[in-house]
Amino acid sequence: MRCGNGIEARQVNELFINIDPIQAGGRLTGDAMKAIIAYGDGYSVCDNCRKPNRLDYISKPPIAEFHKDVAAFVHMDDARMIPGARRGFQAVAHTYVKKGDPVLLTGLSHYTEFLAVEEEGGIPREIPSDAHHIITPDAAAAKIEDVQREFGRAPVLAFIDHVDYQYGNMHDVTAIARVARQYDIPVLCNGAYTVGILPVDGKGLGVDFVVGSGHKSMAAPAPSGVLATTAERAQEVFRTTKIEGDVTGRKFGIKEPEMMGCTLMGATLVGMMASFPQVKERVNHFDRELSNNKIVVDALLSVTGTKLLSENPRKHTLTRIDTIGSFDTVAESHKKRGFYFSGALSEKGIAGIIPGATKVWKFNTYGMTDKQAIYLADAFVTTARENGLRITA
């Protein structure tokens, strides 16, 4: 099947169990697919836009209500939908960071957080992770003290990843935010891997901002995401326009400069909305996801020489594994080199492992049925056995 102009229909999630670390939580629901078709036209959500003209005030389709629901979902006061988590980082950095300001990141921060700081001319200072790849409140306190010594003032903003993209480890955002608050540093909790996956309580975490990614973790089309905040910070980051034309004297009412007026339109927003009831429900069943993850991790660890690099027990389904002592030993002499591994899995209906990767790699078991988890676990063990690797019971 083709979509025209040489575009083939993509059938990865239809034909395979997809364990791509960044794709698992973004897979669309059937309702989102319907919404995309119905609202694919450009400004389709604007049919019923009335005064005051702004996207988050539209009531048909129920966009205004959706904004309130999403804010409540992450236990914050106010929310805007944004084109990707990165645009949330950008809006917040643009509000608080000036040239030369120190900004607190971590040794596990995502590159998009760095870029948001770079755009403002901020100076990144990373809280190092400990030997277990965890960002601790003690390390945060020590780094803030270092920054104070270096700059004569505290960082103007802190980006803390709730679950990091490298190890899928969960960091104690509550304790880190408590430290940051003692220095009046606003804290952004990066929930790219958690909002829409497990319950996130922004007020409980004690943070100023919660950012989520629609296409990574909320079963939504790209680019989509959410920036949620407290009533106090909303006045800063969601401030309204003050500018005026010198010839026409025009003003622009309640449009928000940080959001460029209106944000997600059409298919992205309505796709996100259509998935939301299922997303809201699924976060309550994250324990099932962890038990499926354990089935797969245990199977991988039964292959002698495999090491789990993520924290154990797992608190998230994104997992980093080291197979240098197991699957990689086969690659040296295999005629397909490292490609034998992804190839063997692909033949078994499994997608999402980087072709050729046999040393250190990541996978995400999110969204699988129990049956699929057992099948995946068995596929890893069978691939090991077929290639003469030792399995321990």
Ligand SMILES: *Cc1c(COP(=O)(O)O)cnc(C)c1O
């Ligand atoms: C994927 C990811 C991002 C970027 O999310 P977008 O929604 O694509 O902008 C940011 N931070 C972390 C930790 C991520 O894993």
